[in-house]
Amino acid sequence: MAYSEKVMEHYTNPRNVGTLNKDSKSVGTGLVGAPECGDVMRLQIEVDENNVITDAKFKTFGCGSAIASSSLATEWLKGKTVDEALAIDNMDIVEELALPPVKIHCSVLAEDAIKSAINDYRVKNGMEPIELAKSHH
């Protein structure tokens, strides 16, 4: 199967690869997927006092579409408020990257990673975690 140009572009020049200090109170970390399933995403956000995401980093073990989905997610997260970030839907990623049906689970994983990072941040800062939809797999 051929990859879309946008997937290739993110895969070749991934944005925001890296690691934030997971022990910092202003950082939320989401680690989703499993090695035996062939994909693991770690997505981190740094949130300022105005609830704005000032930085986002990722590392992903997975296929090109999984890497591109998480790279794109970090790009979108920066500058958004946490509430705006919660509104990111996996289908937005599918559309932007022109993912074929067999790769939709990569976008689902990216959405899960965003929500899981936000929850980590919320819990660290004394807020209730938001209810996550059950994994789509």
Added chain:
Amino acid sequence: MELPIYLDNNATTPLDPRVLEAMLPYFTNKFGNAASRNHAFGWVAEEGVDYAREQVAKLIGCTEKEIIFTSGATEADNLGIKGVFEMYQDKGNHIITATTEHKAVLDTCKHLEKLGARVTYLNVKEDGLIDLQELEAAMTEQTILVTIMYGNNEIGVVQPIKEISAIAHKYGALFMTDGTQAVGKIPVDVNADGIDLMAFTAHKMYGPKGVGVLYVRRKNPRVKVTAQIDGGGHERGMRSGTLNVPGIVGLGKACELCRLEMASEAARLSALRDKLESALTVLEESYVNGNREHRLPHVTNISFKYVEGEGLMMAMKDLAVSSGSACTSASLEPSYVLKSLGLSDDLAHSSIRFGLGRFTTEAEIDYAIENTKKAVLHLRNLSPLWEMFKDGVDLSKIEWAEH
């Protein structure tokens, strides 16, 4: 050097130009039906087929009458296994095979289970070889067939064929082997190896697609298979259907070239393979899968831990290789062959098969080494698992969110 570089010769091989040359007349002026007995067009086609039969027989050390032409190895596997099951059902219903066989064997056995066969699927050891004692323990009076592949398509290990056939024969069973990856690459002799039936195909040895062989022994013992395709009674009644004359002529030529060039080609390819392997296993946490002594000369399968195979192949975009990882929503299952060796799912997901061939050059291997190394480093830089490993985190202790 032209890009991309083809290193997937266990999937298929390019047609050797000398094979193409031999085939061409049989598409045009030598177009006859080999079964037309009454005119020159038929005779010419038949002559081409007869000559090819000799070329094939010479490669595996049998007689021409023991060669049944089919559409490929899958059909030959089907004909051999189903044909023996039907023909020998008065004697028993037990078949022994192994978990690392090709799907053409495994799915045929599964089909026969629905029709009353009892099938034993032997596990393999960590190195991919079967345990001979386990085989012997599985033999019963009901065992009619032992079918174990010669060389494995994913990892290239070569089974102890002589020992396996001796055990099968000791208990009165027939021995069949899927020789698809081995025939033409290493010496295969049906008599020395004790083979009663063997499937193989032209397109894995620089011949055309769509033509293969089932070897069926005629003496000591005389083996019979029930036809699975009925019709005009071609191929001594075992496989009806007008012969694919150009394909068969190409297969014959391919077999002849393999026989003449096997020794030098195997030496050249195993040297290139070893060069590739040593250069890539210099990378931390990379492992060669399968037995490294008993194996085909032209293939290696390497796991690069903490990177995912499909993602890795994308970074190796100038290299045509294959991965044990299938990352689609339909199948998140990594290779069943690698899992049979006891590899964990994550290592199986991290594997790449390099298949060298007659037209692989040293410059291509040098390029492949650099390209692969770069790709692995790129992917590890992106991999959270690699970072955790480097930080000393025990990945097996993490509770992964299964999905």
